[in-house]
Amino acid sequence: MPELPEVEIVKQSLIKKVRGHKINEVRVFNKNLRFKLQNGFEKFLKNQKILNISRKSKYIIFHFQKEKFCLMHLGMSGTLHVINKKKKLFTNLSFYHSKSLPKKHNHIEFYISNFKLVYNDPRRFGFFRLIKSKKELRNYFKPYEPEALDKGFNINYLNQKLKNKTKNIKNLLIDQYFVSGIGNIYASEILHYSKINPNKKALKIKFKEMKNIVKFTNFVLKKAIKKGGSSIRNFKNLKGTDGNFQKEFKVYNREKQKCLREKCNGVIKKVIIGNRSTFYCNICQK
DNA sequence: CCGTTAACCTGAGAGC
C-alpha cells in the first residue's frame, strides 16, 4: 500500500526506534513472500548492528557493517510492529497499525534490544532482499533511476523520454522503471495539479505540462511527507497516529464530488487505466 | 522492443 511518502515515514520511524541497535535473533514463520526469502536469511542478519536506515523509492534499506545491506519492500499490505517483551505493551508502537496486535500473518520477527520488530503482511506482496556489497546495491537500484524526488527527474529527462512513448501518462508515472516512487494515489493527484488528463498519450505532453509534472511531483510528495503520509486504511506512524495527507486529496477517492480547483465546476470521474482506479476532472484536466 | 493484461494473495466493506 505505501508509496514514497509513506515509506519515508516508516523509515523515519525506524531510525528513531532501531538505529544503532543490534539484531539479536531472527525468526521466520513464512518465507514465501512476493519472492521467497533467500537461503540463510536469518543467519545473514543475526548479530548485525543496524548502522542506518535509508529509503530509495519505495524501498527501505537497512545498513550494516562491512557493506552489507537488507532491502525491505512493503508491497500492498506489509506492516511493521514494535512489540515490547512484556505483553501488555504490545499494541501501541506500530508503523502500520491494527487495533490489536495482528494474530495472523506475522511472517518474520526481529529480536532487537528489549523488543521485537514484527513483519506482518496478509497479502504477502512485500519482500526482502539481502545485499552483499555497495556495488550490488548500486546495481539493484540502477533500473529505478531516477527516483521521483531526485534531481534527475527533471524537464530534460521528460523532454527526452516522453517523445517516443505511446502509452498514457498515468501508466507511465506509476512505471517504476520510468520514474520510481510514485504509486496509484499520487499519480492521480500529480496529474490533477498539472491539469493533465491521465489518458493523454505521453508523446502529446507539451513542454509546459512537463514542467508542471516535475513541479507538482515534488510539491505533492513533499507535502505528503510533511503531513505524515496518507492514511486511507490503516497506515500509522511510530506513535500510532494517522497521516494527514488523505484530507488533502484533490481527486483520489472523490468520484462524483466537485472538483476543488478554483472556478472549475467539474465533477471528479473514476476510470480504470491499466487495471487501476484513476481519478480526474474532465473539465480542467486536458 | 513496446504496451497491455493477468496473476500473485487476503481481508474489508458494500449490497442483498
Added chain:
DNA sequence: TGCTCTCAGGTTAACG
C-alpha cells in the same frame, strides 16, 4: 447474520 461480490496504496511474467 451471512452470503457474494468488488476492491485495495505493488510488481512482474506472459502475451500479442
